[in-house]
Amino acid sequence: MQRDLVRQFFYDMLLARLFEQAAAEQYVQGNIAGFLHLYPGEEAVAVGTLRAADPGDYVVSTYREHVHALVRGVSADAVMAELFGRVGGCSRGYGGSMHLFDVQRRFLGGYAIVGETLPIAIGVGYRLAMNGARDAVLCYFGDGAVNQGTFHESLNMAALWKLPVLFICENNHYQIGTEIHRHSAMAEIYRRACAYGMAAKRVDGMDVLAVYGAARAALEHVREGLGPYLLECETYRYRGHSMADSGAYRSALEVAELQARDPLLTLRARAVEEGWIAAAEIEALEEKAQQAVESAVRFAAQSPPPDDMYHGVYAQPVDLYRGQP
C-alpha cells in the first residue's frame, strides 16, 4: 500500500469526523437548521470510493453527503457555509445540508428524496455513453433506497444500455429507524444486481483499504464498457439518522460492537503498526484537520446570507406584466 495514499485516506477520514462533530455543535448552537444527517462511522465508504475515482468522473449523492463533497475537493469552508445557509456555501446558501453542489468538481448534488439519485445518475451516464467517454458516474444511495421503484428501474436501464455507472450502496443497516431485516426480503443487497445481469460485490465498508480496492476494480469494469456495477458497502452510522433522531432503536451492545470496528481508529492503528504513518505525523494531521474545521466555522459565520429570493427559479426572470405597470 502506498504511504501517500494511506496518509490521504487517514486525513480525509479525520477531517470528515471532525467536520461532522463541528456541524453537530453548530446545530446545537442554532447556527445550522433543518435536518442534519451526519456521517460518523461511514467515512471509509466515501473516502474509499471517491479516492478511487478520477477528476473526470461525476458524483451524484444523497442527503448525507457532506463528506462526499469534502473528499471530492469542495473546501470545508464552502460546505460549512452551505450548512449555515450563506452565500459562501457551495450552493450559495440556496441548498442547505442536503443539497450540496459543485459543478466544477463534477459533484452534481445531494438529493433529499430517497432513491432519487439513481435516475439522475443513469441520465448522466447516458450522456457519457453517447460520447463514448471513459468517465464514469458514482451514484450513492442507502439501504433504504433499494426498495424504491427507481432502484429497480435504474438498474434495469443501466444494464440494458450498458451505462457507465457505479452504483454504491451505503448499507448502514437502517432506513431511519427500521433495521434492514425488517424492511428488506433480501438484505444482501448486492445479490439484487443479478436480476439485471449486473456485476456486483459486497465489501466491508468499515475498511477503507478494502473499499478502495473494490471501487478501483469496479470502476475499471465500468470504464471498460462492461456495463454498470453495484458495490454494496456494509457500514454503520454511529449517530441517529439525523440530529432529530437519538438512535434509541439500536441496542448499546450493537453500537459498542460497531464502535470497536471504527474505520478511522482501525486505519490509524494499522497505519502505525505497518509503519505507513509515524505517530508524530498523526498528531500533525490531527492538528491540520482541526484547524481546517475551526477555520470553516469562522468562514461560515462571517459569510453573508443570500438576498436574491428569485435567483434561478427560471432561466430568465418572469415578467407577469409583460413590461406594463
Place this chain on the structure above:
Amino acid sequence: MAVMMYWEAIRRAQDEELARDPMVIVMGEDVGVAGGTYKATKGLYEKYGAERVIDTPISENGFTGLGIGASFIGVRPIIEIMSVNFAWLAMDQIFNSAAKVRYMSGGQLEAPVVIRSPGGTAHQLGAQHSARMEKVFMGVAGLRVVTPSNPRQAYGLVKSAVRCNDPVFINEHELMYNMKGEVPDEEYFHPLEGSEVARQGRDVTLFGYNISVHWCLEAAEFLASHHGIDCEVVDLYSLSPLDRAGIKASVSKTHRAIIAEEAEAPVGVGSEVMAIINEECFFELDAAPVRVSARNVPIPYNHRLEKAAIPGAKDVVHAVLKMFGKQ
C-alpha cells in the same frame, strides 16, 4: 402556409430540432420502432437511430429522471409520457429534481427538458386514462406549463420548449392529434409566455386553453348570431406562468369573464384566473366571474355519464346567457 395535423406539427418540430442539434434526443414508451402512440415521433427512429430516439421500459419515474439527469450535462431531451395519467409516476423527478435543481444548486445546474404528454377525456378510456393534471403542474415553481390549442402552437411551442433552459411541460390532448390547421412554412417559435386573443369581442371574455378554446370559439359564434352577444376569446396557451397582463387587459375591456376548462373546478385554471382577476381588476367587473368545468368525479366509463361529466360549447353558452340574465 401548409395545412397539417397537430401530430404532424409536433413531429416536424422534433424532426427539425433533432436535425439541428445532436444533443437533442427523444425518449419514451414506443416512440422509436413503433413510431409513437399518436405518431408524433413517426419515422424519427429510422432517421436518427436508437441512441437518440429511445424506446424506454415502462418506468416513468426512472426514464423521466434519466432525461433530467442527462440534461444536467448538456443533453436536450424531449420526453414523451404516453398519458398524463402515467405522469403521476414521474412527479418526483419532475417536481423535486427538474423544477428545483437550478434554485437549490445556487444556479449551477439546470434541467432543460421538454416533457410532452396528452391528457383529457377521449372516447370512454375510463377513469385512469381520462384525467387531466395541468392544474397540478402549473402550481410548481420552476416548471413551465404550456398547452397548444392548434397545430401552429403545437409546432411553435415544441420548438421554443426545446430551446428553453427551463423544464417545460407540454400538455396535449388525445382528441386533438388529428386536428388540422395552418403552420408557417418557415421556422416558427411560439412564445412560452403570454396569451393570444383568438377572437376579438366587447361584451364578455371567454378564457380557454387547449381543447376548451374551441368550445369558447364555437360558443362565441353562436352567441353572436343568435343573441347579439360579442364574446372575446382568450387562449391561455401558457398556464405557468399565467398571463397576468393579458387577463387584466381583456377583462378591463369586457368587464365580464368566464373560464372554460375540461378539468374539475377545485384548484384549477379557473380558480387561478379568477384570483388574478380579483387581484388585478376587481372593481372593473360588471358581473362575478364564472367557471365552466367538469363535474368533480373520476371520469366515468359509461358513454352517457362520460359526456355529462365534462363540459363543452353548450355549457359555455349557458353560462354566458345566465350571466346576461337571458336564462
